[in-house]
Amino acid sequence: MRKIFAAIFIAAAALSVGYGHDIKPSGNNSSSDTTSEMIGTTSAEKQDIVCEMLDNIVLYGEKIPLSSSFDDLDDNYTAADPIPYEGRDISTYTLYYKDKNIGFIDLSKDNELRGLFIDDDVPDSDFSICGIGYGSGKDDIIQAFGEPNVQTEGSFIYGESEDKQVVFGFNGDKIRSINIFC
DSSP states (O other), X not given: OHHHHHHHHHHHHHHOOSXXXXXXXXXXXXXXXXXXXXXXXXXXXXXXXXXXHHTTEEETTEEOOTTSBGGGSXXXXXXXXXXXXXXXXXXXXXXXXXXXXXXXXXXXXXXXXXXXXXXXXXXXXXXXXXXBOTTOBHHHHHHHHOXXXXXXXXXXXXXXXXXXXXXXXXXXXXXXXEEEEO
């Protein structure tokens, strides 16, 4: 599953040129709350931590409702250039905010959000998960969320289910990628 996802992201990155926006959200359910709070953890609550992370993603001052539809995002977001997952009803799209390419989003055939990858050039002031953004390091993540379910030299994986995971990739101590699966 992870190999397919990595291949899709590499292919999407190679194809993400141009502004062929073909999906336009229809509603605005903005809930601007950029408050950062640390979450306490115990080993028994790790999946609850992932749910808390998924509920506290802030992108451009808007809390992103990952358990809902792409149409719930404000009109500044568009998605283009779909690449379908083989054998699944999910496609990866290039994600734009005000015509700027900011990463990738996985959407079901019904436009339900299934995954999110925000480029590391989006500043912490514009993207965070419970206050953790690209300027954060490994110690910041552990302080905020506790020990990950899986830890390697290059990544921390929070969540036991592939359907609800947050994966932080590192370059040394600093975050280089954040992948969200919901």
